[in-house]
Amino acid sequence: MSHAPKSSKPASLRRQAEARVKAAAKKRPAPLTRANALRTVHELQVHKVELEMQQEELRASNLLYRSLFENMPNGLAHCRLHRDAKGRPVDFTYLTVNRAYETLIGASKQVLEKKVTEVIPGIRESNPELFEIYGRVTATGKPERFEIFIQSLKTWYRVSASRLTPDEFIAGIEVITEHKRAEEELRETNELLSLFIKHSPIHAYIKEVTPTQSRILKASENFKDMVGIPGSAMVGMTMADLFPADFAAKITADDWTVVSQGKILKLDEDLNGRNFTSIKFPIRLGGQQLLAGYTIDITERKQLELTHKRLLAILGATPDFVGFADAKTTQIIYINPAGRKMVGIGVEEDLAGYKIGNVHPEWANTLMREVAIPAATRDGVWTGECAFLNKDGREIPVLMVLLVHKSPGGEVEIISTVSHDITTLKQTEAQLQKLSQQLLRTQDAERRSIALDLHDSTAQRLVGLLLSLSSLRNHAKTASPGSEDRLDECMEITKQSIAEIRTLSFLLHPPQLEHFGLLGAIRDFATEFGHRSGIQLTLDLPNKLSGLTKEHEKPLFRVLQEALTNIHRHSGSLSATIRLLREERAVRLEVQDAGCGIPKDKLHALESESARYGVGISGMRERLKFFHGQLEIKSTKTRTTLIATLPLRT
Secondary structure, rough: OOOOOOHHHHHHHHHHHHHHHHHHOOOOOOOOOOHHHHHHHHHHHHHHHHHHHHHHHHHHHHHHHHHHHHHOOEEEEEEEEEEEEOOEEEEEEEEEHHHHHHHHOOOOOOOOOEEEEHHHOOOHOOHHHHHHHHHHHHHHOOOOEEEEEOOOEEEEEEEEEEEEOEEEEEEEEEEOHHHHHHHHHHHHHHHHHHHHHHHHOEEEEEEEOOOEEEEEEEEOOOOOHOOOOOOOOOOOOEHHHOOOOHHHHHHHHHHHHHHHHHHEEEEEEEEEEEEEEEEHHHHHHOOEEEEEEEEOHHHHHHHHHHHHHHHHHHHHOEEEEEEEOOOOOOEEEEEHHHHHHHOOOOOOOOOOOOOHHHHOOOHHHHHHHHHHHHHHHHHHHHEEEEEOOOOOOEEEEEEEEEEEEEEEOOOOOEEEEEEEEEEHHHHHHHHHHHHHHHHHHHHHHHHHHHHHHHHHHHHOOOOOHHHHHHHHHHHHHHHHOOHHHHHHHHHHHHHHHHHHHHHHHHHHHOOOHHHHHHHHHHHHHHHHHHHHHHEEEEEEOOOOOOOHHHHHHHHHHHHHHHHHHHHHHHHHHOOOEEEEEEEEEEEEEEEEOOOOOOHHHHHHHHHHHOOOOHHHHHHHHHHOOOOOOOEEEEEOOEEEEEEEEOOOOO
């Protein structure tokens, strides 16, 4: 409950009236006459009415005052200050308060005639400055207006204090917590804005603009890199203070255009050999015409753009296919003009509908997915033969260089390729392979002819010679001493020649393949070869071999023949192992000896298909290559292994 003070005006009038009566009684009374009596009665009646009217006015005034006091939005309190023995203010009592005051201090019970330390516990300890201010107001009589945060109430107040007496004062309060919070938020926002501008990685600024000048209010510190002055030192400077006259005038004119027309301006500028782009926009703050903006150094970007244009020009001129694709989606991003022509995509056609799989035949997509991309991801680059698919259905064979481009985190982001059309090369290779096959067939026929000649003619002549020598030896017993031994030597040489010619004839054209198939031919050939050459052979063959055509069997058997011939002629090995393996998509033949190995220089020449060494090796490679096979030679000081791999069509 709140209470307003009673008016003192009626009491004062009463005291004045009593004083007048007493003063009149001291005077000699006038002679009482009827006229005097009537005049006195009239004056008393008038005075009575006057007093009644004054009392009514006072009552109305008091009611108005009470209404204003009770209903005013701000809190108002009449208080008595208490001091300790040393005259220091330590507490105050509420004599009168309005409802707003009680509400604003959060009082849950009546505060009249109570001390503030009772109403708000802990206030003296948390806010001693409040008591000091009230003490100063009552002591000096000078009103004070201040803001204070009452810790116990967690509330900000704006307070107006004035003195009534040396011990009493009036305090008016209003809560300003929201206002202070808004001020704090604004302060923090301004501080953040200042920090943002100060430490911005781009050149940021705020200016105050007039038609004739543009003045810096805030600027980032990195302006030192542009104009040699940090942003903090630029505050208050105009464009004329910072730049050459013509450039400063242009900036000022642009700034005024922005604020006067209220539009955003973006422009590119050059300064001191560097390229910059600026974006400026207007800000309205009260009556101020402000401009905010930022400037970015785009010199490196310009150089990259120029390099990019040059690169695109180079890519546009190259006759090879050049393309880029997104690694995750396989969406094609770029194909140069030559590449577009290769796959039948128009120069201006949108690539949005094309993925990697759309420009390759199915087998090439499998190669890309299972071999090329994994290898490039692992090694950074893959090189090999592949193919593109034209819209008309034609396959274009290419020699492809495939690269992957990774993010700093190691994730593959872009796949790129440079691919050279090898259609002409493939046609030439096909012709060469055709000629090579014809040559091999001719060679096989020639070998067969030579083998027959050696077996049927030369070998038979040598047999006849051996018979003649045997007969001559029988007659040599009566001849000169020593002739018998020389004839024995000639007979032995003839026997060796017959054996070698028959072995050579067998190697040149073994008939088993045509009759027994690859497995039977290998077993029969190995038995005969071991018998004739004296080399012990170990076979590791499957019981059954499927998926091989006669055309596939012949090159593998010829490789075996050539390998065993080389072991017989060059290795000095007394044993060898023949192993035939059926893999998922290929057949692998391994022939291993236990000889002296191949010198490194000669092995390198064989691996590089040098014409200086290994005509037989080149022939093996050619036979396998026709069927997309491979030949590999591994050699140490104690053994040599030849590996022939022939892919199978599944």
